Each structure stands twice: as C-alpha cells, then as structure tokens.
Amino acid sequence: MRTYKKRLQTFAVFSVLCVVLFSACVTTPKKENNDQRKAEAHYKLGYAYLTDNRLKKAYVEFQTVLNLEPRNKQALNALGLITSSPGFKEYKEAVKYFNRAISIDPNYSEAMNNLGAAYVNMGKWDEGIKYFRRALKNPVYAEPESAYYNIAYAQYMKGDYAGAVITLKGTISRYPEFPGSYYVLGLVYIKQGKVQDAIDEFNKALKIVPEYAGVLWELANAYLRQGENEEALIHFRKIIDSGSDDERSRKALEYIELLRD
Numbered sequence: 001m002r003t004y005k006k007r008l009q010t011f012a013v014f015s016v017l018c019v020v021l022f023s024a025c026v027t028t029p030k031k032e033n034n035d036q037r038k039a040e041a042h043y044k045l046g047y048a049y050l051t052d053n054r055l056k057k058a059y060v061e062f063q064t065v066l067n068l069e070p071r072n073k074q075a076l077n078a079l080g081l082i083t084s085s086p087g088f089k090e091y092k093e094a095v096k097y098f099n100r101a102i103s104i105d106p107n108y109s110e111a112m113n114n115l116g117a118a119y120v121n122m123g124k125w126d127e128g129i130k131y132f133r134r135a136l137k138n139p140v141y142a143e144p145e146s147a148y149y150n151i152a153y154a155q156y157m158k159g160d161y162a163g164a165v166i167t168l169k170g171t172i173s174r175y176p177e178f179p180g181s182y183y184v185l186g187l188v189y190i191k192q193g194k195v196q197d198a199i200d201e202f203n204k205a206l207k208i209v210p211e212y213a214g215v216l217w218e219l220a221n222a223y224l225r226q227g228e229n230e231e232a233l234i235h236f237r238k239i240i241d242s243g244s245d246d247e248r249s250r251k252a253l254e255y256i257e258l259l260r261d
Contacts, residue, residue, distance in 0.1 A: 039068040043075060055082050075124070076101035077111045084118045094118045109134075109141035117150055125158040145175040152184050161188050179205040183215050190218070195225050211242050224255075233259045 046061030059082050065075040076097045084094035098115035102108050116131030119144040132147040132154070141147070148171040155164035163259035168185045171178065202219040205212055220235035232255070 016208075035068045039072060039075075040148045040164070042068070043072070046075070046078060049106040050078060050082065055085060055087050058082055071104050073104045073108055073111065074100040076104070077108070077114060080111070080114055080118065084114070084121060089121075091118050091122045107138050109136075109147070110143075113143075113147045113150065116147070116154075120150065120157065122152050125154040128154045129235070145171060145178045145181075148175075149178065149180045149184065152181070156184055156188055156191075161191055164188050177208060179208040179212060179215070182208075183212070186218060186222075188214070190222065195222050198222050211238075213239060213242055213244055213248060216242070217248050220252070220255070229259055 019072040027227065042061045042064045045109045046058045046065065049055070049058035049061060059079065062075045062078045062082070065072050066079075069075070080094040080097035082088060083097065088094075094131045095115060095118050098118060101111040102115065105111075112135035114129045116135065118128075119125075119131065120128035130152050132151045132237040135141055135147045136144055148167060152164045152167040152171065155161075164184065165188055168181050168188070171181045172185070175181070182201045182205035186198040186205070189195070189198035189201060199219060202215045202222065203217045206219070208217075209226060216235050216239050220232045220239070223229070223232035223235065236252040236255045236259070239249055240256070242249075
C-alpha cells in the first residue's frame with residue numbers, strides 16, 4: 001500500500017519529484033559539470049527545506065538552482081509549489097513557474113497537475129480541471145489518483161456534486177487505498193444532506209490514514225449534526241492529540257469545552 005499521508009491536503013494535491021537534473025549543451029564542459037554539481041547540491045538542500053516546510057529557505061535554494069540551470073524543470077515546479085502554498089498564496093507567480101516547467105517538458109504531468117491546483121486555489125475550477133485532464137493523458141504519470149482527486153475536488157467546489165460523485169466512485173474503484181477520494185466523497189454527501197453516508201466515507205479514509213486531520217474535523221462535525229456528541233468529542237480530541245497547531249485545533253478545543261458543559 002502506498003503512503004499518502006504527506007501528500008494529502010484539504011484542497012488540491014501537489015507532488016514533487018526527486019532530483020533529476022538536465023543541462024543544455026554548452027561549449028565549456030568543465031564549467032557545465034561544475035554548475036551541474038552546484039545545482040544538484042542546491043536542489044537537494046531546497047528539497048530538504050521544502051519537505052521540512054521551511055519554505056523561504058527552500059525558495060532561495062531553488063532560485064539558486066535556476067541561476068545555474070535556467071531550464072531545470074524540477075526547480076521551476078518546486079518554486080510553483082512554494083509560491084502557491086498557504087504561506088505565500090502568490091498563485092499568479094505559481095502559474096508562471098508551472099507554465100515554464102511545462103514549456104520545457106510538455107509531458108510533465110506533475111507540473112500540469114500542480115498548475116491545475118493553482119487555478120483551483122484561484123477559484124478557476126474549469127481551468128484547473130482542464131490541466132488535471134491533461135496530466136492524465138500521460139500514460140506514464142506516476143500519480144494519476146492525485147489528478148482524479150483534484151478533478152473531483154474542483155467539481156465539488158463548483159457545485160457539480162453529481163459529477164464529483166461519478167469521478168470519485170471511478171477513482172475509488174481504481175485506487176481504493178487513496179484516502180482523499182473518500183474524504184471528498186464525504187464532503188459531497190454532507191452538501192447533499194446524506195450525513196450518515198458522509199460518516200461512512202470519512203471512516204473509510206481514517207482506516208487508511210488515522211491521523212488525517214481534515215477528515216477528523218469533518219467527521220466530528222458530522223457526528224454533531226447527528227446528535228452523537230460523544231463520538232464528536234472523541235474525534236475533536238483526536239485532532240488535539242495530533243499536535244497540529246492551527247485554527248482547526250483551536251476550534252476543536254472550543255468544541256471540547258462546550259461539549260463538556
């Protein structure tokens with residue numbers, strides 16, 4: 001079974017490739033090799049910063065890679081991820097980086113998927129879906145489940161609940177171990193007033209990734225809607241126990257205090 005924990009987000013799914021550097025031919029092989037070694041070192045450092053969520057430091061390292069190798073598509077993709085992250089939210093800049101990466105490699109599905117996610121974060125649902133579908137046209141794309149998930153999430157956000165259900169059920173049949181599909185299907189069912197169905201889907205996601213914070217939050221609130229306060233309390237506590245320091249955790253603590261009274 002794949003490990004999906006680190007790739008899951010409550011909006012669109014992003015992915016980063018490990019370093020594979022390509023250089024254009026130049027007339028000074030010695031300088032090329034030296035620049036390539038430097039670029040690889042800076043990329044690895046940037047990748048380490050990125051995975052540790054030290055985004056500003058990662059940004060500097062990937063920019064250094066581009067100074068050495070302007071056509072490094074992985075560095076461009078990484079810069080797009082950083083600038084479209086919640087800490088930056090510079091989506092127009094992200095779109096430029098992803099498009100530059102795709103111009104270098106028109107079959108770069110990871111960048112297409114990430115470009116689609118940037119458009120979704122800008123509220124451009126149909127534009128996002130277009131790029132998710134483009135990513136899926138590549139038969140060797142390593143993570144098609146991410147693009148299918150993103151299509152369904154965009155459909156959900158634009159209010160096309162019937163379309164999202166069709167996409168999600170197809171994705172689940174192909175990739176039953178991908179928890180994000182159950183999560184978004186649960187969100188759709190909440191919108192449709194099918195609270196118990198939503199609870200069932202959220203629990204399926206938690207069987208795969210028990211600490212999936214977004215699911216824990218939605219499941220706790222679904223139990224509240226059903227009047228099952230004890231179950232809601234259990235899941236609010238799990239959010240606190242996860243150790244995450246965000247708005248969701250603070251709200252979970254408020255609910256715990258209210259439910260205790």
